[in-house]
Structures are given as structure tokens and as C-alpha cells.
Amino acid sequence: DAKTTQPPSMDCAEGRAANLPCNHSTISGNEYVYWYRQIHSQGPQYIIHGLKNNETNEMASLIITEDRKSSTLILPHATLRDTAVYYCIVRVVNYGGSQGNLIFGKGTKLSVKP
């Protein structure tokens, strides 16, 4: 079972920041937080990941709380093309085999509106 909880859907106005929350209260010390998104009928697209520090790349920012029990993915200026299902996943690292793979939940369906 997925170890994360996300709201099933969110709306965001085009040009505004989209803030997608994720709860992972049972996260272990050796688990990273990963975010992927999936645009309809396409393969999941990697966005960003982090362990305990905030991370930023060209797509998004990831804010992880100090206790690591929750995180927020921020798309700073959402566009219509950001409409997708966003998955928050915790993943064991430094481990081979099936425990290193991704366990997807249902994700958050983000709708960016004009």
C-alpha cells in the first residue's frame, strides 16, 4: 500500500502558484520523497525528489517539514500544460530489489484553469 496521503483533486488558476500537499507521517529515515506527474495517457514524468532539505529545480520546488511527516510540491507559475495527476511517493534508497521501487497511490488530479 502507498505510504502517502494526498487530496484527490485541486484547482489552480493559470499563472498562480500551485501548492500540492502530501502527508507521509510514517516515513522512515532512509526514505526519500519523490514526486511524479502523469498527463493523460502518458508515462509518469519525474519532477523532483528530496530527503530532508528543501529542493528546487527548473520544474518545481519541494518543501519538506522538519519532522519529515509532510511535504508540499510547488509549481510557481502554473500553466494549462501542468494539468495532470501528481503522485507523491516515498521510496527506500540504498536498497536493491523490490523495496527500492515506486509504490503509487491515487495521486492528486490538478486542474489548471484559465
Next chain:
Amino acid sequence: ETGVTQSPTHLIKTRGQQVTLRCSSQSGHNTVSWYQQALGQGPQFIFQYYREEENGRGNFPPRFSGLQFPNYSSELNVNALELDDSALYLCASSLLVGGRYSGNTIYFGEGSWLTVV
């Protein structure tokens, strides 16, 4: 573009038949995983191949099998197809160093849509 390519993109099979799906991993990656995504659901892990051997498996029956080749490409084979096998099949590649992930990213292909009638 992730560099992970899958074929075919779409196919239709009849119940009871067998199907083979193919995947080429991203350059420099040595590990391939396969996922099944039913309509409206998140992807579910089928299995992973590393060094040409199965290296982890999800809750899928033995009629789901795979291969990995020396160039790290992979095949997913499904025997005795059932209607519930209709889904998007995703291939993902990553890099294991010394058998460990060390936080490396998993990249997905665009998938193969399988319809079983």
C-alpha cells in the same frame, strides 16, 4: 524525453493469447522495472530486472514473466491473457550501483496500451 522507449504503443489481443512487450532503457541505466496501470489507477509494480535476473517482484502471478538482455533492454511476457490484463504497461529504467539505488531517479517510458478482448 526520458530515453526509455517502448514498443508497441498499442495492441489488441484475444483472451488466452500471449503477448510480448519490449523496452529499451535509458543510456547508462542497468535496471529495468515494469509496471501495470489499469484505467483510473496508479501504476502497480510487476517486477524488476538487474544483471539479467529478476530482482524483485510485486503481487503478480507467474504468467507474467520477463527477460533482460546484455544491453539492458527488457521484455515483458504475459501468457494466457485475461480480460483484466487490459492496461497500460510501463517500463522504467534506473541505475543500481553495487546493487543499491543511492537515491537515483527512475525514468519511465510512454507505455504500451494492451487491450484484451
